[in-house]
Amino acid sequence: MIRTRLLKSGIALWAAMCAVPSVHAQAAYPNxxxxxxxxxxxxxxxxxxxxxxxxxxxxxxxxxxxxxxxxxxxxxxxxxxxxxxxxxxxxxxxxxxxxxxxxxxxxxxxxxxxxxxxxxxxxxxSSLLVTSANSPYKSLADLIEAARKSPGTVSYGSSGIGTTNHLNVEMLASRARVKFLHVPYKGVAAAVPDVAGGRLDFVMPTASSTTELLNAGMLLALAISSAERSPRYPDVPTLAELGYPDSGFxxxxxxxxxxxxxxxxxxxxxxxxxxxxxxxxxxxxxxxxxxxxxxxxxxxxxxxxxxxxxxxxxxxxxxxxxxxx
Missing domain, CATH: 3.40.190.150 (Bordetella uptake gene, domain 1)
Structure with missing residues (x-):
């Protein structure tokens, strides 16, 4: 009986000692x-x-x-x-x-x-939907109307399938029930100058990607993906304002x-x-x-x-x- 009790006590003590390092290791994160x-x-x-x-x-x-x-x-x-x-x-x-x-x-x-x-x-x-300052599309309504009249002809660039600047546009297309022509680039930075030069109809990258050309008057911002207007771009309407809530992220x-x-x-x-x-x-x-x-x-x-x-x-x-x- 005594031997059994001692054995049980020894096992319990051993278990307690083994548990201590585990507790200390957790508490010490990161070590x-x-x-x-x-x-x-x-x-x-x-x-x-x-x-x-x-x-x-x-x-x-x-x-x-x-x-x-x-x-x-x-x-x-x-x-x-x-x-x-x-x-x-x-x-x-x-x-x-x-x-x-x-x-x-x-x-x-x-x-x-x-x-x-x-x-x-x-x-x-936020993402800005921008087109060339010389584009015939002076509003998002113009762009959507053109896509409805000629499905698959209004072009946009992205940095590839599944990227944020691709899916943002596809979400808008889905809500507006139109089809755009997707032109993938190796990076969205290469697509922005093509929009400014009129070789591509529009692009929807992060706002910071377009600042320089917007300030130079070479791009026109038609919409922004944020829930509210940006203090940096107060004159650019949100997608929700333009009738497309939940159309971008x-x-x-x-x-x-x-x-x-x-x-x-x-x-x-x-x-x-x-x-x-x-x-x-x-x-x-x-x-x-x-x-x-x-x-x-x-x-x-x-x-x-x-x-x-x-x-x-x-x-x-x-x-x-x-x-x-």
Whole structure:
């Protein structure tokens, strides 16, 4: 009897001792560098955002925040890497809306949104629908009317199938019940000058991509995707004002982690991101790049955005029969 009790006590003590390091390891997060895997090459807006936030988050986390660029394949390399990572908070993804679209565009995406945990939004920007200043289309109504009269002839450029500047236009086309001619480019930056020169009818990139040519009077903005008019472009009506509510989306940049990320790790990252948002220099740099910090401040709020937009994009891609397979 005594021997049995001693054995049970020894087992209990051993179990308690084994449990202690686990508790301490969780409480100590992070105890080594955190890596932000960026879906773009160095210099792109997602890369800039990752570096701005990473530097400031490191101060709160007490550990370095490293940047790992994995551009190419439409972001798939980065998406798959983080989706398959350990859910310990040390490997995170910095991405934009395209992460939602890829699984609906291809059965070979290699991941689904259930493979991720929402961490937080970094910033967002509006898209401007612009045409040449010399274009016959002086309003969105002119553009839509022309597309209705001659389906598939009014052209627009994008940086490729499934990108934000492609899906934004397709969402408008779906709501307006028209068909545009899609002309994919290697990057939207190459499409904008073609619009200014009259070789392409319109494009719908982030507002910052068009600022220089708008200011030079070479482009005309017909609509903006934001819910309200932009202080930067007060004379440009929103899509909703023009009769097309829910016809576009803002481009967000945010942080995701692998599925099953522990709640305490998410809370720690949330606090670090919120501290970064309070940095005046960060806010100023974002504004200069046409970005702003939205009311989406928590992981829960960001998750709600992801779920809502995922449903919309799935519906759009299915109805418009968009695929990259």
């Amino acid at each position: 080594r560098p955190v890596t932000l895997v960026v879906q773009s090459v160095p210099g792109a807006i997602t890369d800039q955002m990752a570096r701005l936030y990473g530097e400031r988050m490191a101060r709160v986390l007490g550990q370095p925040v490293l940047i790992e660029n994995m551009g190419g394949a439409g972001g798939l390399l980065a998406f798959r890497r983080v989706a398959r990572a350990e859910p310990d908070g040390y490997t995170l993804l910095v991405t934009v809306n395209t992460v939602l679209a890829q699984p609906h565009l291809s059965a070979k995406a290699g991941y689904a949104m259930k493979d991720f945990s929402a961490v937080g939004e970094m910033g967002r920007s 803002e481009i967000w940049c945010g942080v995701l982690g692998p599925a099953r990320l522990p709640p305490d790790v998410i809370k720690r990252l949330e606090a670090a991101m919120e501290a970064a948002r309070g940095d005046k220099d960060l806010v100023q740099v974002l504004a200069g790049a046409g970005q702003h910090i939205s009311p989406v401040r928590t992981a829960g709020q960001f998750e709600a955005v992801l779920k809502d937009e995922d449903v919309k994009l799935q519906d759009l891609i299915k109805r418009a029969n968009i695929t990259i397979d």
